[in-house]
Each structure stands twice: as C-alpha cells, then as structure tokens.
Amino acid sequence: MNNVDARSVARFVEDAAHAAMPHRLYTLIFPMVWPKGQVLLGMKKRGFGQGKLNGFGGKVEPSESIEQGAIRELEEESGLHATKVNKCGLLLFYFEDNPVAMEVHVFMAHEYSGEVTETEEMRPEWFDIDNMPFSQMWADDKCWWPLARHGRSFVGRFWFKSDQVTITRQTLTPVDSLEFSRNARNTS
DSSP states (O other): OOOOOTTOOGGGTSOHHHHTSOEEEEEEEEEEETTTTEEEEEEEOSSTTTTOEEOBOOBOOTTSOHHHHHHHHHHHHHSOEEEEEEEEEEEEEEETTOOSEEEEEEEEEEEEESOOOOOSSEEEEEEETTSOOGGGBOTTHHHHHHHHHTTOEEEEEEEEOTTSSOEEEEEEEEESOSOOOTTOOOOO
16 A cells, blocks of 8 residues: 555545545645736746746645645745735646646635745736636646635646646546545545
C-alpha cells in the first residue's frame, strides 16, 4: 500500500484505481479585490507551468496544514500575506505518463496585507474577474473558474495528455461542502 499523506482527501472523491495512485499535495490561491472585481494572477517564469498565468501556489510542506501552505506560497510568490482565506475547490490532475496525481486545494483570499511584488518565480498582474485571460492559462481553468468566481465549491478531476495542454477526460461537480468524511464518496 502507498504511503498516503494524512491531509489528503482525494480518496473520498476518486475511484479505487485513482485513489491507489501516489498523490502530491498542492495549493492554489487567488487574491481578490472587491468591489472592483479583480483577481491577482501570476505569470509563471520558471518550472512546472512556465509561461502560463495562474493563481499562486505549490507543494504543501510536511510540517504545515494545507491552508498554511497556501498562505506561505502566496507570500513567497507575490509578496502578499493572506489574513483570511476561503477554500473553494479541490482539483485532481492526472498526467499521461506520470504515476503521481496532483491534489490541488483551491483558495480565495479576500483579506491580505503587503505589496504585490514580482519574484524570481512569478510576475503578478491584476485582471478583471469577468475577462479572464484563459488563452494564457491552464486549459482546465475555464471549466471551474465560473464556479469559484461565484463562490461555489467544487471538485474537479482532469486527465491531461503528456503535452500538459490537451484534456482527454474531465469531471466537475459543484458540492455543498469540501469537508469530506469516509461516508461521503463520489466516484463520478
């Protein structure tokens, strides 16, 4: 049996075959400005996702909670420190020819401090939430962003070809809660 991170919730939304895969925990966080209706995205300058606009995030460290990981990644990549975050989604990504699934916990940040700063990894820029630059983002973003933007919680599963562009299969389910238990299992 694989060593499963105790913080993982993927087993509650995956079929048995995918739940048995090794998973790596990640975060994705989007600072928002109301009432202007803006979201801060970052152009990824290096590493996985280079050349794409995205929220801020990365791997969750073993010593931190998933929420702490989101807050840390935002500060490291943008200079902003989130003082309040709301979890809005769970995304599972499976890449052809990669035996490790990505379990991504998605947050919105409406309260934060600090100044937006370009870092070695990200070049931040504000965008209108109703005019997202989807052509410069990951292909899955246009599927789940409307739910996140309207405050709806969701679980999404996306299968990508090894080109990291082509989605071969997907499921996206609005959910009432992102609090999972052993009795709540969705295998859509």
